[in-house]
Amino acid sequence: MDYTLLLNNFSKHITLTKKEQEFTLSLFDYKKLHSKDTLLEQGDICKQSAFVLNGCLRGFTIDSNGFEHVLSFAPKDWWIGDMYSLISKKPGNLNIETMMDSEVALLSKKNQDILYDRVPKFERFFRIIIEKSLVAFQQRLNDNLSLTAQDRYLKFCKTYPQLINEIPQKQIAAYIGVTPEFLSKLRAKQAKAK
Amino acid sequence: MDYTLLLNNFSKHITLTKKEQEFTLSLFDYKKLHSKDTLLEQGDICKQSAFVLNGCLRGFTIDSNGFEHVLSFAPKDWWIGDMYSLISKKPGNLNIETMMDSEVALLSKKNQDILYDRVPKFERFFRIIIEKSLVAFQQRLNDNLSLTAQDRYLKFCKTYPQLINEIPQKQIAAYIGVTPEFLSKLRAKQAKAK
Numbered sequence: 001m002d003y004t005l006l007l008n009n010f011s012k013h014i015t016l017t018k019k020e021q022e023f024t025l026s027l028f029d030y031k032k033l034h035s036k037d038t039l040l041e042q043g044d045i046c047k048q049s050a051f052v053l054n055g056c057l058r059g060f061t062i063d064s065n066g067f068e069h070v071l072s073f074a075p076k077d078w079w080i081g082d083m084y085s086l087i088s089k090k091p092g093n094l095n096i097e098t099m100m101d102s103e104v105a106l107l108s109k110k111n112q113d114i115l116y117d118r119v120p121k122f123e124r125f126f127r128i129i130i131e132k133s134l135v136a137f138q139q140r141l142n143d144n145l146s147l148t149a150q151d152r153y154l155k156f157c158k159t160y161p162q163l164i165n166e167i168p169q170k171q172i173a174a175y176i177g178v179t180p181e182f183l184s185k186l187r188a189k190q191a192k193a194k
Numbered sequence: 195m196d197y198t199l200l201l202n203n204f205s206k207h208i209t210l211t212k213k214e215q216e217f218t219l220s221l222f223d224y225k226k227l228h229s230k231d232t233l234l235e236q237g238d239i240c241k242q243s244a245f246v247l248n249g250c251l252r253g254f255t256i257d258s259n260g261f262e263h264v265l266s267f268a269p270k271d272w273w274i275g276d277m278y279s280l281i282s283k284k285p286g287n288l289n290i291e292t293m294m295d296s297e298v299a300l301l302s303k304k305n306q307d308i309l310y311d312r313v314p315k316f317e318r319f320f321r322i323i324i325e326k327s328l329v330a331f332q333q334r335l336n337d338n339l340s341l342t343a344q345d346r347y348l349k350f351c352k353t354y355p356q357l358i359n360e361i362p363q364k365q366i367a368a369y370i371g372v373t374p375e376f377l378s379k380l381r382a383k384q385a386k387a388k
Contacts, residue, residue, distance in 0.1 A: 063340035071336060084329040093336070116318070123317035124310070130324045135278040137331040142265060142287070144338050145371055146257035177339055 001030040005053055005077055006105050013128045014121045024119060027111040033098045040096040046085035048108045052078050055102025056163065058171060061093050070175035072136075073099075075162055079129060099167050144177060152176040153186050195224040199271055200245055200299050207322045208315045218313060221305035227292045234290040240279035242302045246272050249296025250357065252365060253288050264369035266330075267293075269356055273323060293361050338371060346370040347380050 003025050040046050057074040074080035085092030115122045153176050173183040197219050234240050251268040268274035279286030309316045337346050367377040
């Protein structure tokens, strides 16, 4: 396993000594996953955050009519977890699943708390990571309230350029909140406009 | 001005010495606002976070058709700011306005950074505040994707019980994403069901 990507992720916001790096990495668990493996199921208590070393995961909910709604994708170099369940220690409604063969570095809530105590600069690191995540969700909520489906698709392309041709269309449809058929029409319209 | 509420807000997550309390409060600016005063206008760069000591503020965007969309309400004891603009130092699209006469304690980004350096336990404080805010936005996004308008109204009542009869119906409508007329029908239906 290669944790270089994870160390680079840390170094975007904090500087760790060699010793701190070693201690920090010792708190992570490496896991290789196959496509469509489940990392978290709704109704479970989320006990860990995942950092994506390779591949791509998605976080989604299933409504009472059985429709899936994708809350976020997590390609390489992204973090994913059910924050509600993580901090409340209650069962959440998020499902987390791989979309292709993936490798993740898992940090349990317990180890994260150890990390905060032993290397307090991680308070800053996660404060910044969560700020960015908050901004992404605020913008997405606003987009859902105020943009047309066409514009939401364009935003998706801007946010996740690496995913456009990598993941099934029906997942993109579940993210922007339209049917796969409607997404097809949007894409055709956009191709024509070019 | 009375900062007791603010000190109590801190003490939910961190413990400050008397000296730290004094230093921290010295970084805040007290402001008395009238109803409908503007604290932040879209297109401006947000340079401060506001803690609500009294009254209620709302954060909203205006779409290209002129419709307002309420992203969040901030009653007493809540924080509000445009996180995107605050951290990117770029113009944001959020408007922040008072909904009634209000008092706020303002913390500029500059002073917040001083606070992080001088009283590092505020990294933890704001990490936790932002985690909670992230959970609220994630849940709201999911609600908007998967719940009916009736259920979104019920969620609003649960999230902001103190606001139901305090703020204009059209603001609640702009929050749950329906017209004021449709909200009237929802409320009538709910009253009937009781």
